[in-house]
Amino acid sequence: MRAWASASCGPIVLAAACLPSAAKVENFAETGSDSTSSTFETTLGPTTADLQGATESTSSGGESTGTGSTTFVDPESGVLSDGSEETTATGEVLDTTSATEDSAALDSESSGTAPVCGDGIVDRPLGEDCDDGEATARCDSDCTFAVCGDDTHNAAAGEACDDGEASAACDADCTLPSCGDGYTNGAAGEACDAGVLTEHCDSDCTLPECGDGFVNALAGETCDEGTATADCDADCTAVECGDGAQNEAAGETCDDGNRNDGDLCNARCGQPCVEVNGLTWCHAPGLCGAGCRAVCETVGRAPLDDFDAWFSAQDSYDECEAIADAFGIEDVEVGRYTFACAEDGPGAHSESEFTGTLYCSTSSECPRQHLEEADGEGIACDSDESWVSLCPCR
Secondary structure, three states, rough: OOOOOOOOOOOOOOOOOHOOOOEEEEEEEEOOEEEEEEEEOOOOOOHHHHHOOOOEEEEOOOEOOOOOOEEOOOOOOOOEEEOOOOOOOOOEEOOOOOHHOHHHHHHHOOOOOOOOOOOOOOHHHHHHOOOOOOOOOOOOOOOOEEOOOOOOOOHHOOOOOOOOOOEOOOOOOOOOOOOOOOOOOOHHHOOOOOOEOOOOOOOOOOOOOOOOOOHHHHOOOOOOOOOOOOOEEOOOOOOOOOOOOOOOHOOOOOOOOOOOOOOOOOOOOOOOOOEEEOEEOOOOOOOOOOOOOHHHOOOOOOOOOOOHHHHOOOOOOOHHHHHHHHOOOOOEEOOOOOOOOOOEOOOOOOOOOOOOOOOEEEEOOOOHHHHHOOOOOOOOOOOOOOEEEEEEEE
């Protein structure tokens, strides 16, 4: 509590009514070379006489005139104040700048309101770093400075989340987990996150692995269907006879890494049929001198009944050569043959599927004749006079 004196009480000369009860104050006024000391004792608070005499005051050895403002006296410290600045009993001005930071808190306490986080007043004894009344870009709602990773979500500071660390719901940089954001969040199930597809990371944020069902060309995959299929080998490369990867789903019964005939695996990797010139051409190993109906039925198919398509798929040198290449036959001959559309021979076919020359026909009647008949009919495959048929099947 502060006692107050009337305006007539100057900073040097004090009337008895201007001083607090039971407070002993010694004032010294210097006038020239003389000084006078007086001790006064008064009661707390102003009287009617005090208020009426508040315009001027005098004392022995000097005179002081009031400024018309009220002077306050702190009963404990003896500090006098005219309401604008604080002075000591000797007239020295006190430095009050250190108290400005807590002035609002003091006012709150003096008014009887307990300081709390969120009242807009920084109360350091309570451990507050800041207090903006609400969450702001610099201050969290718990009155601590806004920092990503403090486990306090502050949207005003640009945080989408804040779990204190990386979690399934929040990255460590206080953004929401998203595959492709360039931040690997193991808690969210990401094994990697390069932001884009790389040879070390799939675009679904998993490590590249053949068989994962995700095609990563940068990791060397040309396909990836999770398993071997008719279109994709188990090593994630396209199906190709002679690549050393046997693919049963593609009809391969062997694949020795080449397309040579006469070794452990034939030029078609054990497949009886290949796609050439828009048709499926088949060969029945061990069946010599037989027409195309018998050949197709032996491999579980039916013969092609479109004779025009059959004829036009083999009647030129280039077309005949394409068929020969597919079956590993070295040479071709094209002419007006009755049954040779297409045939390999003559020669022994017991140790090798083909003798080395494929014959194709420029006769449009050949397909109809070759459907039921063939050269070397009834001749065993181990004979040097045996022939084998290559036929379009469906």
